[in-house]
Amino acid sequence: MGHELTDEDLLARARNPDTAGYAFNLLVRRYQERLYRVIRRMVIDDETAQDLLQETFVKAWRNLDKFRADAKLSTWLYRIATNEALSHLRKQKRRFFQPIEDVEGQLARQVDQTLGPDADHIEQKLQHAILRLPERQRMVFQLRYYDEMPYEDMAELFSISVGALKASYHHAVKKIEAYVTAH
């Protein structure tokens, strides 16, 4: 029955004290996998991704009343999730004054572990190339490439123009292709 409800219905029920628990649970089940993947691709580590996902939903739950009805629920949730992931990465870099290369290297090692020894060579190189992109560009590339998110939604998500997003994605693809060709 839950899948028949629109996001607007879910939101209205999640704001109603009588149905809040049930509706919020449905909302979580609807978005948990998508948001997990978005966060996981950014932070790589599974446990960290689950912690950040939990934080995302806790923040959503705390701020349900403040959510503006003119925005899309999905965009709002994606924004919280992407902010969580990006701020986690920034904190990681600030902690112990780690150079960016170290954080990237750490993420690359985690990618290799996740892929396993039998991983396809190109896939491994692709992931390494993605990790070398600046964080925001990496986020844009992944949302477009893996989730096929429309540029209009991304524009709302990042508060950037569609043109700038298209350019960012195009540059990301060029950088990735250059890296994979060179390695």
Add this chain to the structure above:
Amino acid sequence: MAPHDPKKPFRLEEHPELRRDFFALPEGFEDRFPFALQQRLAQEKARATRWSVRRAVWLLAPTVSVACLVVAAFVWLAPQQAAEPTLSYADLRLESIVEEAATDPEFSEYLMEALPPDAAQAALQTALTAIPDTALNTFLTENADEGTLAEYLDSQP
């Protein structure tokens, strides 16, 4: 997966198979995650309740403190206010003089002369209080008919 020829430049669009998300979902994620989240939200709700109680205490504390001060002040002042009808030492002295005046017509005259206008009555009262009992008694009993009380008061340092 289509092999990539290392001699050719790599083109992402030529490898649609790479588009798959290579991160597998953790086992049991679909059910375990909402359960863990529910527990976390329960903790958050408990924390929020504690915070609202704490905030209420913080907001009420000044009001309660002021109320306590008002009550304390009332409790402290009440006996003093109750004691007000009792005549002070100065009042008693003046009263005894007036009583004396009532029984002694001559002294009454002195007293009438000695009493200043209303505005100066407080000063007289203070002055009377300052006169040692013995000195005033001596004056009242022995020199009542020799000069006025005002003269006597003027002679006092």
